[in-house]
Amino acid sequence: METIAILGVGLIGGSFAKALRAAGFPGRILGVSSPQVEREALDLGVIDEAPGFEQAVQQADLIYLAQPVLRIIEILPSLDPLVRPTALITDAGSTKAQIVQKASDSIRRAQFLGGHPMAGKETRGVRAADAALFQGRTYILTPTSPRDLETEPALRLQELIRMTGATLRVLPPDEHDRVVAYLSHLPQLLSTTLASTLSEIIEPKYFPVAGPGLIDCTRLALSSYEVWKDILATNHSSIDSALSLYIEHLQQLKKNLASHDLTKTFDSAASFAAHIRKQRTE
Amino acid sequence: METIAILGVGLIGGSFAKALRAAGFPGRILGVSSPQVEREALDLGVIDEAPGFEQAVQQADLIYLAQPVLRIIEILPSLDPLVRPTALITDAGSTKAQIVQKASDSIRRAQFLGGHPMAGKETRGVRAADAALFQGRTYILTPTSPRDLETEPALRLQELIRMTGATLRVLPPDEHDRVVAYLSHLPQLLSTTLASTLSEIIEPKYFPVAGPGLIDCTRLALSSYEVWKDILATNHSSIDSALSLYIEHLQQLKKNLASHDLTKTFDSAASFAAHIRKQRTE
Incomplete structure (x- = not known):
């Protein structure tokens, strides 16, 4: 029977498990987390068993690393002696170059193929796990060679990812990291800086003035530094x-605010915003 | 029979009309816009009649100005000779100090009371008008003296606003403008600048990498400069x-990115973002 081991049963790991189960995955799903999270994940039916790290890695056909980036980098070398030679190790870390490098240095006995689901929400933990989290989202795989995608376990991983409702894209690790710096990490930092700036200058009596635009722009600011410190450190x-x-x-805009016609800036912004929305519904 | 004249039957003016109608407002709703928009608004049942500017202003108990800010400032003096002495003129402009000043200089024969519904969406026009747009939103009134709120037509306006599902707050015009510069205009400019910056550096092949966070942060960027140029000019x-x-x-954050623990920044941001959400559901 096919066995998947999920290391780090939080929002992403738990959602991957729930999505596969909802799509009819017939195999076993093992979970490895803290004892408390393992109990929660078993109670919620997100995983079938929690046999412990060694047992889970030894039994798995697919090892899915869904911990913070630095924890993934740390744990990779300990997987190699345990893993089945036919197994595939993948991860869902938000930065890829350092993880892929470490895997290439330390995984000898099985295949590693990095990945990054462009999905998430501000709530962490297995209780927030959602079978629909990957639905309609892009799931990036970061092979170091095109052949990495053509092995039997890699083809099976791609099949499983499609079962979650995600659309696959392929990017080299370095290119992935450059692109997400702009499309994911920059928006996070703008949102956090907006909310932290406002927290200093806006008295609570004015909070009701917040409209839907500010609510949208500060959703990412709800994210925890626990998740983001590893991303910032590795990219x-x-x-x-x-x-x-x-x-x-922004300095240019500030300079032009009073004196210039900003039609071009607003138009190119609106066009970009419309395009990334169109892309997602295709 | 109570008569409301809406000048500028777009998203805000149209939504105000639809919200009142949905809440059982029994009077007449007149609309004044371009001939094409008046026809659309009549066809959609958003307004009852479109008798033209002079007729509408002469007949109205409440005149609701929902045009762009500079258009409101321009039109105010022409209302005074036409308006009924018992009527109330209000507006829904996004900045208040210059509008309230102009009204105080030019409206002599009736009462003026400025307002600003903290509601909106990226789509403009009467077709986007929505009876639920004000539901659960804050609606700010900006009297120049507390007595402005206690006249009979002002009490009636407050009643009508509550019928739309909005919650009333009162702020002096200058204070309103300072606060919305941070809570509304700043997020708009950050979103527009984010999208216009990305439009220059991100090739379309990478658009599918956009995750839900970027989608949220660029919703405001869909807004048109037509709406924003007056706001930027008057605040x-x-x-x-x-x-x-x-x-x-942002410069401080960039400096600290590699070297510092950003827990405090992320924590104060997350706390602010959570608080403005809590406030809205109360």
Whole structure:
């Protein structure tokens, strides 16, 4: 019987398990987390068994690493002696270059194929896990060679990802990290900085003035630093470039605010915003 | 029979009309817009009649100005000779100080009371009008003296606003403009600048990488400059201050990205984001 081991049964790991189950996956789903989370995940029916780290890794056909990025990097070397030679190790970490490098250095006895589901929400933990989280989302795989996608276990992973309702895209690890610095990490930092700036200057009596626009722009600000510190640490140079470019554009806008016609800025912004929405509904 | 004249039957004016009708308002609703929009609004049943500017203003008990800010400022003096002495003129403009000043200079024969519904969406026009747009939103009134709220037509306006499902708050015009510079205009400019920056650097092949966070952060970027140019022109100094403070915080974050623990920034941001949400559901 096919066996999947999910290491880190939180929002992403738990949602992957629930999505597969909802799509009719007939195999076993093992979970490895803290004792408390394992109990919760068993109670909620998100995983079938929690046999412990060694047992889970030894039995799995697919090992799905859904921990924070630095924890994934840390745990990779300990997987190699345990893993079945026919197994595939994949991960759902938000940055890819350092993880893929570490896997290439430390995984010898099985295949590693990095991944990143472009899905999430502000609530963490297995209780927030949702069978529909990946539905309609892009799921990026980051092979180091095209052949990585053509092995039998890699083809099976792609099949499982499609079962979650996600659409597959392929990007090299470095390119992935540069692109998400702009499309994911930059919006996170703008949202966090907006909310932290406002928290200093806006008295609570004015909170009811917040309209739907501010609510949208501060949803990401609900995210925890626990999740983000590893991302910032492993993609620093691209994030720094993205922030620099953004600050430059914001200074330009501020300068032009009174004196210039901003039609072009608003038009290119509206066009970009419309395009990324169209892409998602295709 | 009670008569309301809506000048500018777009998203806000049309939604006000539809909300009142849905709540059982038994009077007449007149609309004044371009001939094409008047026809559309009549066809959609958003307004009952379109008797033209002079007739509408002469017949109305409540005149509701829902045009762009500079158009409201421009039209105010022409209302005074036409308006009934017992009528109330109000507006839904996004900035208040210049409108209230102009009304105080030019409206002599009736009462003016400024307002601002903290509601909206990225789609403009009467076709986007929605009876539920004000539901659960804050509706700010900006009297220049507390007595402005206690006249008979002002009490009736407050009753009508409550019928739309909005919650009333009162702020002096200057204070309103300072607060919305931070809570509404700043998020708009961050969103527009984010989308316009990304439109320059991100190739379309990467658009599918956009996750739900970027979608949220770029919703405001769909807004049109037609709406925003008047807001930016009539609240420039407060918006400039808000942008300066934000840029300063962003530069600080960029500096600390690699070297510092950002727990405090993320925590204060998450706490602010949670509080403005809580406030809205109370």
